[in-house]
Amino acid sequence: MDAAPPAWHDQLVIIDAKWAGAAARNNAEWCDAVCRAHGLQGEFGSGAWSSPHRTPPLYPDAVTLTPEVSAAALVALLDTASPGCSVKDSFACLDLEPMGFEVLFEAQWIHREAGGTPGVADLDWEPLKSAESLPAWETAWNDGEESTGLFRPELLSDGTTFLAARSEGRIVAGAIASRGASVVGVSNLFTSADEESAWAGCLAEVARLWPDLPVVGYESGESLDSAVRQGFTPIGPLRVWLHTG
Incomplete structure (x- = not known):
């Protein structure tokens, strides 16, 4: 008999908004620090952090800070003409496929x-x-x-x-x-x-x-x-x- 999955596997859609928001903000600040170390200036807006220039390898061009971000408005801030543009959709709620994006991976915030x-x-x-x-x-x-x-x-x-x-x-x-x-x-x-x-x-x-x-x-x-x-x-x-x- 297969072992039962951990209980939390049944709760993936439940979001602790307070801590998910804190985790997203902390991650955006880390991405911003990496960019500044490489001489790139990102910007914290009302709903997302973003960089108008291509970020260092493995680091996103934007990190959303709230679920209410407009996908079109966010993508308009980014350099999608150069290869490798990526977005960290912190609440897994954006549909970026119509704008030429595909899902690279999914994960869970942890606290x-x-x-x-x-x-x-x-x-x-x-x-x-x-x-x-x-x-x-x-x-x-x-x-x-x-x-x-x-x-x-x-x-x-x-x-x-x-x-x-x-x-x-x-x-x-x-x-x-x-x-x-x-x-x-x-x-x-x-x-x-x-x-x-x-x-x-x-x-x-x-x-x-x-x-x-x-x-x-x-x-x-x-x-x-x-x-x-x-x-x-x-x-x-x-x-x-x-x-x-």
């Missing part, structure tokens, strides 16, 4: 209350202490591929903390923590070993650094299941659209 007890971690985590460590961190994050400078030193002085776990002096797991006004966003979690242990170590360090702040982020598939087992709750769907012409 974890402050003060929760993390699981057992195999390794201790700590913040990177200098910009000189960033290339090694990016190489580990990118499965051993040489750093391309996606994560620039400017991020270290822009409210962003790169977390790492080491084994025999080598970075084997990591994540990015971006502190906002009311939450800490965790993204880019990676590990060469057990993902749940990585979550446990990451969350223990986040709790040490910001004991009074809840944690948000987004995940999908098995990574979402791992996050849920470490105390996160799915709070609503998001969808990323890619412009294909």
Whole structure:
């Protein structure tokens, strides 16, 4: 007999508007920080953050902040003439197909209350202490591929903390923590070993650094299941659209 899916699988359409909105805002602020580190100026509007210029690889050209955004008005702010334009539809409610977009992937925003007890971690985590460590961190994050400078030193002085776990002096797991006004966003979690242990170590360090702040982020598939087992709750769907012409 197949194992029953986790109970939250039956609740994917339920949105916790407060925390989904906070997670979307935190993610938009992180995307904006990455763009500024690359010399690009984004803009926070009434319903979305957007960049009129092509953003760095893997980062969207817009992140919606409310469900009420006009799809046509949002797309009008973007450079759809250049390849790779994408939109993070934070509430999975836009229809961008008529404007030449297709769904790239779907995921769930997640939320974890402050003060929760993390699981057992195999390794201790700590913040990177200098910009000189960033290339090694990016190489580990990118499965051993040489750093391309996606994560620039400017991020270290822009409210962003790169977390790492080491084994025999080598970075084997990591994540990015971006502190906002009311939450800490965790993204880019990676590990060469057990993902749940990585979550446990990451969350223990986040709790040490910001004991009074809840944690948000987004995940999908098995990574979402791992996050849920470490105390996160799915709070609503998001969808990323890619412009294909």
